[in-house]
Amino acid sequence: xxxxxxxxxxxxxxxxxxxxxxxxxxxxxxxxxxxxxxxxxxxxxxxxxxxxxxxxxxxxxxxxxxxxxxxxxxxxxxxxxxxxxxxxxxxxxxxxxxxxxxxxxxxxxxxxxxxxxxxxxxxxxxxxxxxxxxxxxxxxxxxxxxxxxxxxxxxxxxxxxxxxxxxxxxxxxxxxxxxxxxxxxxxxxxxxxxxxxxxxxxxxxxxxxxxxxxxxxxxxxxxxxxxxxxxxxxxxxxxxxxxxxxxxxxxxxxxxxxxxxxxxxxxxxxxxxxxxxxxxxxxxxxxxxxxxxxxxxxxxxxxxxxxxxxxxxxxxxxxxxxxxxxxxxxxxxxxxxxxxxxxxxxxxxxxxxxxxxxxxxxxxxxxxxxxxxxxxxxxxxxxxxxxxxxxxxxxxxxxxxxxxxxxxxxxxxxxxxxxxxxxxxxxxxxxxxxxxxxxxxxxxxxxxxxxxxxxxxxxxxxxxxxxxxxxxxxxxxxxxxxxxxxxxxxxxxxxxxxxxxxxxxxxxxxxxxxxxxxxxxxxxxxxxxxxxxxxxxxxxxxxxxxxxxxxxxxxxxxxxxxxxxxxxxxxxxxxxxxxxxxxxxxxxxxxxxxxxxxxxxxxxxxxxxxxxxxxxxxxxxxxxxxxxxxxxxxxxxxxxxxxxxxxxxxxxxxxxxxxxxxxxxxxxxxxxxxxxxxxxxxxxxxxxxxxxxxxxxxxxxxxxxxxxxxxxxxxxxxxxxxxxx
Numbered sequence: 001x002x003x004x005x006x007x008x009x010x011x012x013x014x015x016x017x018x019x020x021x022x023x024x025x026x027x028x029x030x031x032x033x034x035x036x037x038x039x040x041x042x043x044x045x046x047x048x049x050x051x052x053x054x055x056x057x058x059x060x061x062x063x064x065x066x067x068x069x070x071x072x073x074x075x076x077x078x079x080x081x082x083x084x085x086x087x088x089x090x091x092x093x094x095x096x097x098x099x100x101x102x103x104x105x106x107x108x109x110x111x112x113x114x115x116x117x118x119x120x121x122x123x124x125x126x127x128x129x130x131x132x133x134x135x136x137x138x139x140x141x142x143x144x145x146x147x148x149x150x151x152x153x154x155x156x157x158x159x160x161x162x163x164x165x166x167x168x169x170x171x172x173x174x175x176x177x178x179x180x181x182x183x184x185x186x187x188x189x190x191x192x193x194x195x196x197x198x199x200x201x202x203x204x205x206x207x208x209x210x211x212x213x214x215x216x217x218x219x220x221x222x223x224x225x226x227x228x229x230x231x232x233x234x235x236x237x238x239x240x241x242x243x244x245x246x247x248x249x250x251x252x253x254x255x256x257x258x259x260x261x262x263x264x265x266x267x268x269x270x271x272x273x274x275x276x277x278x279x280x281x282x283x284x285x286x287x288x289x290x291x292x293x294x295x296x297x298x299x300x301x302x303x304x305x306x307x308x309x310x311x312x313x314x315x316x317x318x319x320x321x322x323x324x325x326x327x328x329x330x331x332x333x334x335x336x337x338x339x340x341x342x343x344x345x346x347x348x349x350x351x352x353x354x355x356x357x358x359x360x361x362x363x364x365x366x367x368x369x370x371x372x373x374x375x376x377x378x379x380x381x382x383x384x385x386x387x388x389x390x391x392x393x394x395x396x397x398x399x400x401x402x403x404x405x406x407x408x409x410x411x412x413x414x415x416x417x418x419x420x421x422x423x424x425x426x427x428x429x430x431x432x433x434x435x436x437x438x439x440x441x442x443x444x445x446x447x448x449x450x451x452x453x454x455x456x457x458x459x460x461x462x463x464x465x466x467x468x469x470x471x472x473x474x475x476x477x478x479x480x481x482x483x484x485x486x487x488x489x490x491x492x493x494x495x496x497x498x499x500x501x502x503x504x505x506x507x508x509x510x511x512x513x514x515x516x517x518x519x520x521x522x523x524x525x526x527x528x529x530x531x532x533x534x535x536x537x538x539x540x541x542x543x544x545x546x547x548x549x550x551x552x553x554x555x556x557x558x559x560x561x562x563x564x565x566x567x568x569x570x571x572x573x574x575x576x577x578x579x580x581x582x583x584x585x586x587x588x589x590x591x592x593x594x595x596x597x598x599x600x601x602x603x604x605x606x607x608x609x610x611x612x613x614x615x616x617x618x619x620x621x622x623x624x625x626x627x628x629x630x631x632x633x634x635x636x637x638x639x640x641x642x643x644x645x646x647x648x649x650x651x652x653x654x655x656x657x658x659x660x661x662x663x664x665x666x667x668x669x670x671x672x673x674x675x676x677x678x679x680x681x682x683x684x685x686x687x688x689x690x691x692x693x694x695x696x697x698x699x700x701x702x703x704x705x706x707x708x709x710x711x712x713x714x715x716x717x718x719x720x721x722x723x724x725x
Contacts (some may be wrong), residue, residue, distance in 0.1 A: 002530075019054045019293060022084030024048050024066055032088065034105040035068040040075060044352070045109060049192065050119040053223065059352055103618070104137070106474075106521055106534070111442045111466040112201065113476050113519040113536055115139060116317070117194040124618065124629040125665060126717050127188030127234060128240060128262070130174075130216070135663055135680075136631050138574055138588035138614040139196050140214075143607070146494035147690035147704040147711050150278045150333050151181055156539050157198065157211040157570040158592035158608055162491055163484070163513070165201055165209035168216045170386075171341060171361050172232040176409060177380045178365065181335065185308060187260035187285060189230050189242040192217045199538050200462050200480025200515045203446035204388060204401055204429040209462045210482035210513045211540055213570070221246045221256035221291045221300075227724040229673075234717035236278065237266035247587060252293050257559065267315045271686065271714050273694040275704070277712040279312025279331060280319060289342075295349065301342035308335040314697065321578040323370030329697030331497065332370040339363035353396060359386045371496040372697060376415045376489055383408040385593050386473055399434040405450075415489055415502070424485060428635065432462075442466040450483075455510045458483045465647045472523030479516035486511055486546040488559050495550065495557045497704040505560040512543040517570075532576040542566040545596065552599045552608065552640035555700060564597025588614040604639045607708055609658075611636030624669055631663045638708050643692075650692050650701045656708035659685050673722040684714035 017530035024035040027511035031052025038045030039056070040063040046447040048054045058078050067073040071088035117137060125135045131152035141155040154161035161183070166174035194216055201209035219225075228244040240262040248254045264281045271277065289302025310333040311319045317330035322597065341361040348354045349590035361384045369376045388403040405428050413420040426448030435443040443465050450458040469475065486508055495502070517538030522616035524531045545566045549558040574588040590612040594605045604610070613634040620627045638656045665678030689708040693701040 009322075018058065018060070018082060018295070019055055019057050020064070020078060020082055020084065021053070022086055024052045024054065024068070024086045024088065025087050027087060028072065029087070032068050032071070033103075033120060034116070035066060035088070036108065038065050038109075039352075040065050047105075047107070047109075047116075049223075053639070055223070057347070057352065059349065062352075065173070075552075080580070088453040096331055107195070108474070110197075111444050111464040111476060112197045112478060113199065114195050114197040117196065122188060122191060122194075123667070123676075124449050125631075125663060126234075126628075126676075126680070126719065127191075128232065129184050129188055130186035131183035131679065132192070133188050133191065133194060136616055136629065138572065138586070138590070139198065141612065144707055144711060145180070145705075146497045146707050147277075148275060148497040148501075149333070149494065150277065150281070150310070150312065151494065152183060153180060154183065155608070156196075156214075157515075157540060158568040158594040158605075159211050159540060160491075162486075163210040163482075163511075163540075165205060165213040166216075167205065167213065168218060168341075169343075170205060170215060171359050172206070172208075172382075172407075173216065175377045176365075176382065176487060177367055177411075178335075178337075179487065179491050180493060181333075181367075181490070185283075185285065185306060185335065185337070186200050186216070187242060187258070189244065189260065190218050190258045190287065192219045192224070198519070198536060199478040199517050200464075200482060202444075202464075203432050203448040203460060203462050204386075204403070204696055206386075206405065206407070207428070207448060207450050207458050207482060208484045209480075210484060210511075211515060211538070218287070219244060219246075219256065219258065219546055221254035221289065222248070224256060225723045225725055227722075229722040230719060232717060232719040234715050236264065236268055236712070236715055238262065238264040238281075253290065254293075255288070255290045258287040265319075268712070269315055271353055271688075271690070271711075273689070273691055274314055275329075275691055275694055276312050276317075277313060279310040281308070281310045282319070283308040298347065299343060302340070304337070304339040306335070306337050306343070309333065309623070324373055324375060329372045329702075330370060331372075332368075334368045335365065337363065337365040353390070353392045353399070355390050357388045357390075359388075360384065363430070367490065369493065369496075371493075374416050374496060375414070376493070376496070378490060379410075379412040381408075381410040397435065397437050399436065401432045402430065404429045407450075409485075411487075413489065422454065425456075426450050428458070440468045446480075448507075455485075458510075461499035474521045475518065476521075477518035479514070481512070481514050484511050488546065488548075488632075492548055494558065494701075494705045494707075495548070499698075499700050499702045500550070500555060500557045500705070503556050503558045505558055508546050508559060509544055509561050511545050513540050513545070514543070515540045529578055534574040534576075535572070537569075537571050537620055539570075540568040542596075547596060549598050550705075551603075554641070554643045554646045554703075562597060564600070565602055567594075569593040581617050585618070586614075586616045590614075606639050609635040609638050611658075626666070628666045629664065633661045635659055635661070635709075640708065646692075646701060650703075651694070652706055659709050661685060661710065673720065675718075675720050677716075677718045679714060679716050681710050681712075681714045686710055686713045 024032045035048045035052050046056050048052050049513050062078045065075050104117050127133050145151045156164045162179045197213045201213035224246050230242040232240040243259045246256040262283050268277050272276050285306040287304040291300040312331040314328040317328045323330040334559040344358045346356040363382045365380045367378045386405040390401045392399050409424040411422050430448035432446035446462040448460045461480050464478045466476045519536035522533045571591040576586045578584045592610050594608045613645040615632045617630045636658045643652045662682040663680050667674045667676035690707050692703040
């Protein structure tokens with residue numbers, strides 16, 4: 001195992017003799033975002049980023065095909081050129097159509113339904129951390145978990161974000177002890193793009209993808225700005241500073257530093273219940289990596305360290321106070337994390353379809369938290385490695401990936417007076433076959449076997465298929481199985497903000513689920529404008545699930561294995577339309593049917609809105625000097641846990657009412673960067689009395705976990721971005 005730690009990857013799975021970089025622009029020298037760049041005669045390719053730039057491995061004898069909807073396709077010979085400046089001309093058959101770069105787009109090359117959120121889309125909101133990066137996206141739901149910790153959580157396909165595999169550049173990132181709070185530990189300014197895939201993911205990335213996969217691409221040392229600064233402040237008193245820098249050390253080596261710090265220390269109590277609406281917070285977060293780009297070898301290695309502290313609860317509680325001895329009900333949290341990660345890739349210039357890659361990550365994390373008189377300490381040591389080989393069977397119509405992985409999790413946890421420890425060691429292997437007979441059809445068949453030292457064999461079969469019926473019509477379908485081990489305390493820490501006792505009824509088994517579904521994407525031309533329509537449906541059914549039961553007894557939260565049915569049905573309809581060359585709108589409706597057998601009764605999961613509506617308007621002036629965005633989200637009613645056995649004064653309604661949330665932002669660009677101002681929760685909607693019995697926080701009726709809407713109210717923010725390209 002020591003030898004493994006010295007290796008590691010970068011994996012461009014489209015391999016070739018030399019790295020080709022370039023820029024794709026329109027006839028007015030505006031960058032085209034999402035333009036397709038492929039090697040002629042193959043399916044190897046890529047898409048351009050927010051600056052219209054791309055990089056691709058290709059041999060000198062190859063030719064590149066560059067295409068973008070509404071523009072004439074261009075084919076260029078690579079020859080000995082390593083940098084290409086490409087200008088596409090409008091299609092003569094679509095002269096009246098004005099095509100501009102998209103902030104989000106469906107990855108047309110992928111058989112998995114994947115939406116790419118570019119940096120242009122991320123800049124539409126303050127985007128202080130990953131949990132806030134989805135505010136202008138319809139596929140991912142964001143909400144607060146409770147009235148004290150300030151933690152935000154996501155949902156995909158109607159289910160908790162813990163069932164979504166969240167990776168950083170194809171390496172696990174938010175999982176284990178960070179499966180809940182980890183979203184708040186990823187600065188938004190570090191992210192170059194986010195790939196949101198729905199349904200079962202590729203077997204290459206592991207067995208834990210149950211409802212989808214989110215892959216984060218961080219800003220790269222060789223392509224990011226030389227210097228990027230972002231200063232942020234809001235009306236609550238929160239301040240934040242981000243600094244990114246890259247240096248090209250020589251023709252092969254480059255390095256990048258991503259740094260973040262934030263601070264918030266105000267006692268804010270707008271609803272006058274004696275509790276802070278948001279906890280005080282301070283964080284230092286730094287990532288540094290080095291990247292090597294050779295002719296046959298590519299590698300990178302990085303180090304990430306962070307420290308995050310929070311202090312909340314009753315007014316007056318502060319950093320450093322001990323929750324166990326304080327007369328106030330306090331909430332404290334301190335997270336320390338260190339990670340060494342890297343990649344190593346071996347290229348074969350004479351065989352561009354062939355390659356080896358190795359990814360690795362070695363991390364340590366410690367969390368210390370206090371919830372009133374109760375405390376939690378958790379330590380996690382994780383080793384992850386993944387060896388991948390790609391090649392063809394005869395010709396490029398038949399491609400495959402195979403490899404092996406090792407996942408080691410060492411947990412030590414202490415809650416109140418109880419100790420928990422377990423070591424999970426999971427070696428595994430996988431094989432994935434891809435059939436690509438033409439540009440219309442793609443079939444991916446995958447299977448992996450993992451050998452868990454505690455729970456036996458995991459078998460995860462997956463299938464993905466895509467068929468393009470013609471210009472603008474694409475059908476995708478997928479099915480697959482996933483597994484995960486539950487970490488009940490960090491995944492349910494919102495229940496600790498209450499007087500509820502934790503009761504584990506039995507030995508908890510791994511969660512198992514099947515997911516199947518698909519999507520239909522249709523482009524429609526209305527006059528001179530294009531309407532993009534997307535419909536997707538996914539169904540998740542659990543063979544086993546760890547049930548969090550807050551209904552059986554209002555003084556308890558009980559955990560047990562599923563005994564009955566549990567499923568989640570998700571339907572999403574989305575339309576994206578450019579009203580004018582400068583004004584676009586996107587609307588989506590989602591219908592959820594999410595039920596589980598809780599307290600011997602099949603019933604809707606609490607805190608999940610059956611209906612949700614999303615509407616975004618985006619305007620940009622010429623050359624994007626002015627940009628304005630308005631996002632409206634409507635949430636239907638949600639079932640709440642049963643509190644009928646509490647005294648009448650402390651009982652809650654069975655269903656939370658529907659509500660509307662609006663976010664808005666305006667930005668002004670300059671040569672050196674931009675200035676932005678915006679508002680979250682513009683209507684100042686707040687849940688009334690989010691805490692039950694706040695006057696007696698150590699009494700048996702206290703409960704701050706029944707949160708279904710915003711707690712803090714309207715926030716106005718202001719920021720400045722400065723960059724040197």
